[in-house]
Amino acid sequence: MIKEKVFGKILPYLLILPSLIILAGVVFYPIAASLLRSFKLEEGGMGMDNYLYFFTDTIQRHNIIYTLQVVMITVLLAVGISYFLALFLRFSNSWTSRLIGRLYLLPRFIPGLVAVNGMITVIRDSGLINRISRLFGLEIKLGLMYNCKGIVLMNLWFNIPFATMLLAAALSRIQNSAIEAARDSGAGKLQILKTMILPLTYRDIFITATFVFMSNLGSFTTPYLMGGNNPQMLGISLYSQFNNGHYERAAALSVIMFLFSLLSAVVYVYTNMKKSEWEKGNG
Template identity: 30%
Template sequence: MTTTTPAAAVPEASSLTARRRRTTLWLVAPGVIWMTLFLVLPILMMVYVSFWTQTTFKVEPILTTKSWVTFFTSETYLGALWTTIRIWLTVLAATIIVGYPTALFVGLFVRNKTLQTVLLVLCVIPFWTSFLIRVLAWRPMLGKEGAINLILQATGITTAPIEALLFSELSVVIGMTQIYCVFMVGPIAFMMGRIDQNVIEAARDLGAGFGRIFRTVILPLSMPGVVVGAIFVSVMVLGEFATAAALSGRKVNMLGNIIVTQVGSLKWAFAAVVGVVLTVLMGAVVAGLLRVVNLRKEL
């Protein structure tokens, strides 16, 4: 015996599908409009301005590649690009080295939820003060007569102040690591808190030691948190300029510092070139990190 669909049901189903499609479009439209106005159009405008003709005192909308050629043929600007990449990789590694054990302790070994919250709040306390104050606070810590050098000399570890602690690339890395480490701790601790303790107990019952449990259970399950933290840290470090200027004595030039200098000199075309390069670099880094873990599936 066969059943047939009533003819009236077909138009009704089509009408329902059309209404759902319209509803979906109305829900998506605000986000699409917002992203178009405040992300896509500014980026397209920046690319367009990067091809303008830049003279000493003005910039004209006459298309040329002179600014691009200047950037990629200058040792100064290419050096700033490699410095930015080097500092980003160093700070990213340092935040993972410092942040992962901290998140492991807070998210896995601290069972009391209240205590977990207190410890995470303690990590966020520095953000209660101004960003510039947190950056400049490192100067009296890292100076030749600063707290760190005094402690090292008092304990006999060094006999003279270490001048490389301040106004160097090392001081920039130290400052950025302290400032952005919390953005690595938070996502990893969140993922650690989602790990089912029964899985770890089952691994222990099967005779696995902590090292094997860490490699086969904890690390794979916490990788989404590492990737999210790496994205946060990468985007902020690659766009940095204030920390590098304050702690290096303007000896370390990152792409962000080049943009600030060019904008201050009203050289909009060249600043746009550096902005496009920095945007492409950020996009490549984020895309590469997203290929490590499928965040949609894991989160």
């Protein structure tokens, strides 16, 4: 009897042991190895030089600032546009909203490399828009290549459908009866948005922003094809360090990028903790 009780207690742990072993080998070990390697110096020994390099070298420091700027602009624009698009899809019954509701996720099914290449053929200075403008005697050059403008534009292509899906799901939880009751009591659209809809979706807005931030922080394809040589996004900088044989610096930059993502994870945890307060309107 005692043996059966002991076996019953350890059985759940035995069942999840294979998953834990795989998780440790695939996730935890590479992270630990990269962390350890980030402190190794190319000339031998251990130290913080690999980390200091990215904050003291002018080019690398500009890369970090540039990446954070691009990512934050992407987050603000993607979440802002997606929120109003989600509002339109949720509260409009027009044929336009129904059509958009069926089509807005299509960009998510286009491979990233194909989408970026297609965008380049349209917006580059000798692209489709420029060629069409020449037919009317114009010379339109958008200037969206090899700078942050084109990267942000492409990021919006990828992130607006995803963000809209998350926010639309959050708005779908708001009952129509609550909105109708507010209207019957004389509340206008802006008042309903401010006092009812926003408090009920604060958490989802921050969560969406967190996912958009993390997905763009280490992006590679878009900045590689559309970005300039200086400054560079961190994903390209990491590739350059690794490709040039600076494996310790590449490991340090990986840790730095992880720490930036960890900050967004803290925001995610905080928003979950504040959920009940926001929904009550006390946050």
